[in-house]
Every structure is written in C-alpha cells, then in structure tokens.
Amino acid sequence: MLVKTRGIVLNYIRFRETSIIAKIYTEQLGVQSYIVNSVRKKNSGSRIALFQAFTLLDMVVYTSHKGGITRISEYRSAYPFISIPFDIRKSSILLFLSEMVSRTVKEEEENPSLFAFLYQSIIHFDELQTGFENFHLVFLLQLSHHLGFGPSSGAEIVEQVAFSSHAAGAANAPTVLALQVYETFFDQLMRTPNQAGIPNGKVRRELLSVLIRYYQLHVEKLGEIKSLAVLSEVLSE
Structure with missing residues (x-):
C-alpha cells in the first residue's frame, strides 16, 4: 500500500555499498525507517543531501501490515533550506536537535500536533537571520510539553534535577540553591523567549x-547525546 506523507529526516545509516536506511518522522505514520537505494553513487548528484538532519520531504512511501523497514516510492524536498547549510552554528544546532528528537520520539503513529510543531519550528529556524542562539533551549522546553513532561516553571526543572542527583548519590551533585540562579532564565525562555536575558x-x-539532565529523568535510556560536544564547541563564545 502506498501513502502520501510529509516527512522530517532524523538521521540515516549507510546500507550496503550505495544505499542508506533513513529514519524519518512522518506526518501520517509516525517514526519509520526506509531503505533508500543508490543515493551514495558518485553520479547520484545531491540526492544524499535530502537525507541530512531535519530535511523536510514530500514523500510517497510503501507501508506493510507487518511493520519493519520499507521503501520510499517517491521523494522530493518540501522546503529547500536558505540558511542552515551555510551557517555552521545553525547546522550544529539542527544536528543536535535532530538527535534529541530521534532519541525521544518513538511512536509509530500519527501525532499531528507534534509533527506541526517540529515542521514549523525547523522552517522558522531557517528563516531567522539573527537572535537564534537560544533556539535549541526554547525548542527543547516546548518539545517536552509535546512529549508529556513539560515543566510549568524554572523552579520545577531545578528542583527535579537537583533532588534526583542527590538521591542517586552523584558526586558533587549541585544543590537546589546552586541551581536557583537558572530558574529565572528558564522562566524567561518559556514565557518570553525573545526577551530572554x-x-x-x-x-x-x-x-x-x-x-x-531533566530530559534524562523523563526519557528512559536517553543515552549519550553524541552531537552535544560539537554544539558546545561551536557555541563556545
């Protein structure tokens, strides 16, 4: 059966000599994995670029009642980026956020609200010319609400992180008092993100x-975020 859907590329792995297996969050089918043949051939042009992190696609895909990996019948760019590929700061932020989404969004079912949030956020980020240094923080705070554990205040984040660290017996775990300085910043990011100081x-x-750390408390086996080191280096200033 063929289904027409929009999709948000999360990542891909190499498969055999010239193909890939792409993990894509689709509007109609949730998270799916697809084999895409021959996109790594020398003469395949820019097709592999369509499977970079958070690329937006229009697709026609095969589905199976058995589930598992299927294939894409047709695909094309739904929104060509105008700034992200040319700005190392933006591309690093997007790589990090795509990894976070890949590790936290698992369901293989339709979620219109979450898909719309992701899709519109990516386009908005690409359109921003300045003032995007806090985008990843605002994005994660908003994403947490779609995932069902969104905080109501900065104090809620701080208290959960501080108390969980001490309960686990973590060495040099920060106290609530030590983290309280961040409460106001989190409140600003949640309520007035454009004016966050x-x-x-x-x-x-x-x-x-x-x-x-707050995400780790709510998402089982979140694991190491490999792109975090790159993001920290790029945004070190």
Whole structure:
C-alpha cells in the first residue's frame, strides 16, 4: 500500500555499498525507517543531501501490515533550506536537535500536533537571520510539553534535577540553591523567549546541561547525546 506523507529526516545509516536506511518522522505514520537505494553513487548528484538532519520531504512511501523497514516510492524536498547549510552554528544546532528528537520520539503513529510543531519550528529556524542562539533551549522546553513532561516553571526543572542527583548519590551533585540562579532564565525562555536575558555562552551551556539532565529523568535510556560536544564547541563564545 502506498501513502502520501510529509516527512522530517532524523538521521540515516549507510546500507550496503550505495544505499542508506533513513529514519524519518512522518506526518501520517509516525517514526519509520526506509531503505533508500543508490543515493551514495558518485553520479547520484545531491540526492544524499535530502537525507541530512531535519530535511523536510514530500514523500510517497510503501507501508506493510507487518511493520519493519520499507521503501520510499517517491521523494522530493518540501522546503529547500536558505540558511542552515551555510551557517555552521545553525547546522550544529539542527544536528543536535535532530538527535534529541530521534532519541525521544518513538511512536509509530500519527501525532499531528507534534509533527506541526517540529515542521514549523525547523522552517522558522531557517528563516531567522539573527537572535537564534537560544533556539535549541526554547525548542527543547516546548518539545517536552509535546512529549508529556513539560515543566510549568524554572523552579520545577531545578528542583527535579537537583533532588534526583542527590538521591542517586552523584558526586558533587549541585544543590537546589546552586541551581536557583537558572530558574529565572528558564522562566524567561518559556514565557518570553525573545526577551530572554541569557548573558553569555557559558550560562547557555550550563542551562543546556541542566535541561538534558531533566530530559534524562523523563526519557528512559536517553543515552549519550553524541552531537552535544560539537554544539558546545561551536557555541563556545
């Protein structure tokens, strides 16, 4: 059976000599994996570029009642990026966020609200010319609500992270008092993101570290976020 759907590429792995297996979050079918043949041939042009992180696609895909990996019948770009591929800061942020989505969104079923949020956020990010240094923080805070564990305040994030660290007996675990300085920043990011007064990259990285720990409390086996090191390096200033 063929289904027409929009899709958001999460990642891909190489498969055999010239093919890939792409993990894509689809509007109609949730998270799916597809074999895409011959996209790594020398004469395949820019087709492999269509399977980079968070690329937006229009597709016609095969489905099977048995589930598992299927194939894409047709695909094309639904929105050609105008800035992301040419800005190392933006591409690093997008790579990190695609990994976070890949590790947290698992369902193989339709979720119109979540899909719309992801799709519109990616386009908005591509269109931003300036003022996007907090985008990944705002994105993760908003995504958490779609995943069912969104915080109501900065204090909620801080308290959960601090108390969980101490309960686990973590060495040098931060206290609630030590983390309280971040409460206001989280509140600003949730309520007035465009006016969030985060002073520098160091504080931004610390906020992200706390936020990832918050995710780890709510997402089973979140695991190591491999793209985090690259993002931290690129956004070090």
